[in-house]
Amino acid sequence: MNIQWYPGHMAKTKRMIAENLRLVDVVCEVIDSRIPVSSRNPDINSLTGGKPRVIILNRSDQADPAETALWSKKLSGEARCVIETDSKTGRGVNRFADAVRKAAEDKLRRAAEKNTNAIIRAMILGVPNVGKSSLINRIVGGRRAKTEDRPGVTRGKQWFTVERNLELLDTPGILWPKFEDPVTGMMLAFTGAIRDEIIDTEELAAKLMELLAERYPKAIEARYKVRPEGSGYDILTAAAIKRGCIVSGGEPDITRISTIVLDEYRSGKLGRFTLEKCTLDGSDDITG
Ligand SMILES: Nc1nc2c(ncn2[C@@H]2O[C@H](COP(=O)(O)OP(=O)(O)OP(=O)(O)O)[C@@H](O)[C@H]2O)c(=O)[nH]1
Numbered sequence: 153m154n155i156q157w158y159p160g161h162m163a164k165t166k167r168m169i170a171e172n173l174r175l176v177d178v179v180c181e182v183i184d185s186r187i188p189v190s191s192r193n194p195d196i197n198s199l200t201g202g203k204p205r206v207i208i209l210n211r212s213d214q215a216d217p218a219e220t221a222l223w224s225k226k227l228s229g230e231a232r233c234v235i236e237t238d239s240k241t242g243r244g245v246n247r248f249a250d251a252v253r254k255a256a257e258d259k260l261r262r263a264a265e266k267n268t269n270a271i272i273r274a275m276i277l278g279v280p281n282v283g284k285s286s287l288i289n290r291i292v293g294g295r296r297a298k299t300e301d302r303p304g305v306t307r308g309k310q311w312f313t314v315e316r317n318l319e320l321l322d323t324p325g326i327l328w329p330k331f332e333d334p335v336t337g338m339m340l341a342f343t344g345a346i347r348d349e350i351i352d353t354e355e356l357a358a359k360l361m362e363l364l365a366e367r368y369p370k371a372i373e374a375r376y377k378v379r380p381e382g383s384g385y386d387i388l389t390a391a392a393i394k395r396g397c398i399v400s401g402g403e404p405d406i407t408r409i410s411t412i413v414l415d416e417y418r419s420g421k422l423g424r425f426t427l428e429k430c431t432l433d434g435s436d437d438i439t440g
């Protein structure tokens with residue numbers, strides 16, 4: 153799958169992270185629980201220069217819970233704290249402040265020794281549409297950060313005060329260099345991290361169907377009343393016929409069924425699916 157992206161974004165990303173890094177004590181890396189490999193920056197370790205990190209497995213409500221638990225365990229080797237959240241309902245978000253304080257415990261201890269008050273500042277980092285601003289709204293209460301169901305909503309950086317001693321920096325979603333890798337690009341497109349306008353909807357839906365039919369055949373069978381066999385296009389075609397998506401002339405309407413499948417996957421109607429499985433042997437460790 154060929155997804156166009158502008159050149160030079162890598163340099164811009166590096167600059168953005170470097171500039172903000174000087175201002176914070178903790179980096180909060182927000183990951184999409186459905187794609188814990190593709191939604192991570194492969195250069196995160198070098199880019200964040202050893203700053204204490206909290207990993208947030210967001211959208212946990214949309215992922216396979218058993219898989220998320222495995223990922224949580226695996227990623228705990230890379231962060232001071234890993235938490236699972238659903239920023240839509242707020243589930244798990246109550247663990248956030250403590251996680252950040254734990255990550256910043258060196259600074260807090262030094263301040264306590266000097267009898268001073270330390271303000272902990274944390275930067276929220278992640279791919280577009282993963283739920284960074286929603287997470288912040290859940291933490292601070294209300295709808296102070298702008299959120300929308302499409303990538304590219306947050307434009308500039310913005311500070312939020314959680315409590316007297318804790319401040320959060322919301323940042324625009326950024327795509328990573330590995331995004332040019334076709335599998336990574338596809339995973340990010342499935343979940344909605346990449347604008348749909350630059351993607352071939354039918355090709356994307358066919359690829360998603362193929363993957364889901366392989367991983368979660370029963371769910372596909374139950375939802376679309378089709379046999380989860382053959383190519384992604386074959387399954388889409390069968391689903392179009394079952395759903396009555398037919399164009400004049402009697403041909404199956406692949407465009408329409410493609411949009412339906414992508415929407416149903418993204419809204420969670422199909423079920424809780426993790427598209428990237430966790431192996432605990434370290435073979436899918438992308439940060440090296
Ligand atoms: N189901 C579910 N939806 C979520 C979750 N977190 C965020 N969303 C939804 O995802 C959409 C995007 O959320 P945002 O908070 O705007 O995402 P963002 O990471 O700030 O996006 P950018 O600013 O564009 O980078 C919104 O429609 C949210 O309601 C979650 O944990 N579960």
Ligand SMILES: [Mg+2]
Nearest residue numbers: 284285305306
């Ligand atoms: Mg945002």
